Amino acid sequence: MGRISIKVSRLVGLAITLLGISTAQTPPPSITPAEIEQASSIYFNRCSGCHGVTRKGATGPTLSPEKIQQRGAPYIEAVIFGGLPGGMPDWGRQGVLNPDQVKLMVRFLMNEVVVPPQLSFSEIQKSWKLLVPPDKRPDKPLTKRNWENYVGVILRDAGKMAVVDGDTHELVTILNTGFATHILRSSKSGRYFYVIGRDGKTTLVDLWPEIPNTVAEVRPCLDARSVESSKYPGFVDRYAVAGCYWPSHFVIMDGITLKPLKIVSTISYAKGQGELVTESRVAAIVASEYHPEWIINLKESGQTWLVDYSNLEKRGRPLGLTMIDADLYLHDGGWANKRYFIVAANTQNKLIVIDTKTRELVAKIPAGIRPHPGRGANWVDPTYGPVWATGNMGTPQLTVIGTDPENHAGYAWKVVKNVELPYTGTLFDKTHPNSPWVVVDFAISPSPEGAASLCAISKATLSVDHCWEVPGAKEAGIRMVHPEFTKDGKEMWVSGWGKPGVPSFIVVYDGRTLQEKLRITGDWVLTPTGKFNVYNTANDIY
């Protein structure tokens, strides 16, 4: 299951531990090394995303042994089994953890924090495999398919990605990627997909052969969420960067071989004026087209780093960095007008706007509870001018903000409209320049109807036009997630995210009428989550 193998024998060398957390007053319940291994694996898979590898807390609260002991085993057991309204999932009720596993987790959490090992550059280098060298790759696309309209579909719990033909809806191929594959990004040329799993495995997929294939892989992290390529003119497909949750660092790689080039720790002080944060996880990364830079967001230290990769060929591999103090805890975000990067500070319920042209913070905007934009949605409103929108995990609203300080200064960086929605639990909102709609999901809605539903907001009226429950979803416990448009915007695809091991579906809608056209199904359609159209992803169209 889990890919962080925590053996005491590996804890040699330098590791970071929380001395303060090892001073529980009462002796903790006993736990065997085998149980620690099993519990660590569960913790990594289910808990660390919100509570942190070192249990310091982020989206979820801190889980120190003292605190867990103080609350007592029966309470903690009930929480792990049945969840909490604030967002804690009901792992027991969902059947993800059986009662014995729930009890094990309680004992595990009452014991001292087990810190995973570090990962040196030489270990990362050893993990690098160049499967197809650049000179053995095609010079031009060998497929007759419209590869720029390919859609990469993450099959999350299968640890795979599917490449689907956006014109014909045919499955082109399925490739093994990392455990609990998290995200994929297109290179600016569109030729390559960069895929990263939660276990840090990073895969480079070449779309030009007749059948797309994996040409390189490396494991720069033990826990990861983000990968991106270099998009500035002159650097197209030149570099890639993997953002790690653990250890807290990012690794710059050659863009067409994934050869590791440089490693930078993200251990830093909270907002540049606080405590040292040793678990400072790399959240969203996007590539700038204004500067040869990546925008790298540090969750727990609340900093946005602009990372200039343009001088890496010089001696001493000079890497430029602009450290901007943003807010806590940075999560995901996207471009507005390809100049402003808007990132959710999700415990502050704020949106942080970074002007990547002038390299400064320009606004902090109050949003709903835990805004979660994915990349958000851009369009031009007749009154407010260019706007950008995000959903919120905890508030049934689409938050729409003005993004044009030059020509619509009165609305810029203000909430111009909160579009009321029927449910909470939105993970993604998406649009396309050729679509009249902004479509939102309610993927983590506590309501089964909500999780099975979508809403269409009209760009013309800035209000909900209609919502609909996707037929067959609720009955099968399927959550509709991640609307994505095809290259020309004529279709919108939404994943039906079902139980692990049970085939579900992807619904294809007409991009203009939002009528269901067909469903992509098959034995391979397992836990589909994010879908990434090559052209739209390469060009940041949303």
Place this chain on the structure above:
Amino acid sequence: MGRISIKVSRLVGLAITLLGISTAQTPPPSITPAEIEQASSIYFNRCSGCHGVTRKGATGPTLSPEKIQQRGAPYIEAVIFGGLPGGMPDWGRQGVLNPDQVKLMVRFLMNEVVVPPQLSFSEIQKSWKLLVPPDKRPDKPLTKRNWENYVGVILRDAGKMAVVDGDTHELVTILNTGFATHILRSSKSGRYFYVIGRDGKTTLVDLWPEIPNTVAEVRPCLDARSVESSKYPGFVDRYAVAGCYWPSHFVIMDGITLKPLKIVSTISYAKGQGELVTESRVAAIVASEYHPEWIINLKESGQTWLVDYSNLEKRGRPLGLTMIDADLYLHDGGWANKRYFIVAANTQNKLIVIDTKTRELVAKIPAGIRPHPGRGANWVDPTYGPVWATGNMGTPQLTVIGTDPENHAGYAWKVVKNVELPYTGTLFDKTHPNSPWVVVDFAISPSPEGAASLCAISKATLSVDHCWEVPGAKEAGIRMVHPEFTKDGKEMWVSGWGKPGVPSFIVVYDGRTLQEKLRITGDWVLTPTGKFNVYNTANDIY
């Protein structure tokens, strides 16, 4: 004595420990908390500079409990008492440690590493004292003295600095600065001295009142070696930066109040391609005049960071950084032609040249054993053009390198001459544009004659003109250290660094003839080490 008070009760919150070092095979000898406190203080004062706070080693080797246990108590005791030829001082023989203290240190080193606490930004803020607000300070110099020719003299073991009139040789005032005061820097205007002690205490001294006074203080580090101000046009006296040994970070402060503004961790990967270095100490810092930047050298991670302070007033306090992978372990260095920063990588016996204009590494030059330039010396050689020179701690040579790639490309970044010297142990070499000499000390020579001697290298002949033993020095166990010229170069001052508590002297030489003119003496002349002429320090003249 020591100022890092290590109490177990302070080790709450986040600290960094070396898990690998706590796995000694045999049980370590017992040691009481009081003994740990005493030994920690000795370790900080005498050992950590070379062996590191976490005993990972730097200039000196790693001191893990396993290694110490393996070598055995009698051997380690002998080394601490009697020293080693590679540079380990003879603490027992010198009388710095008595036999009981030597035995205590052996037991201390066989036990688990005690890691000092971290230091949060809010703790640093609490240590800040604005003693004289800017609006209560004079608008113009109130003294009739030629304050630009003041010389700040570090009275190291007294924890004080003296301001001496460079024209009259009179003592102007003595001010309390940090424990084992390490360095002082002039602001670009010359008005302020920034002083930092080994305990991290940072003091701002205003030279414009009739009697110079301390106007602000702060403690940004628990262990420190460097401080600098902003020198780029438009930022004169605006900011200051303190470079810390422990915790591994630097702190940017307001230049005229020392108010802490931003804290940046230096925890980083060795040379950008190695292991994570959690004790990554800030060695030399200098201010650029090509860019609004400081050049900050990280000892154990072997990186030079160019830190751009020019955007700190923008929202989000954007701080620019260029991370250059240099070599191990970076120590001190100085300007060549005010464009190239040359830093000693002292375990590699190399000089690293950073072009601060183009922000890249331009050369790695082999030097003698453990080069130690201080700031080095610049002059123009008739054959080689502009050159820069460093002494070496372990080789009896002055290493002279060409520094003019534009007009003397054949000699640039090459050793053009190794000037043979009679002793090893050079800490500093210094010159002045108006002096025909480069003068070197042998401050840490194992030979008492050497430590009492100075040599004059002729710029005209690139060879030693003459060396001399300073009368009265050897007999009193005084080491001659740190030649420094007055503003006009008409005088050269050298400290006679004597035993703590015993008044010694500063010798004043004629800058041209090198004849002794007089000695500055008095009860206050206690352990004088570095001397900093206001004008020369403000303008980086050496």
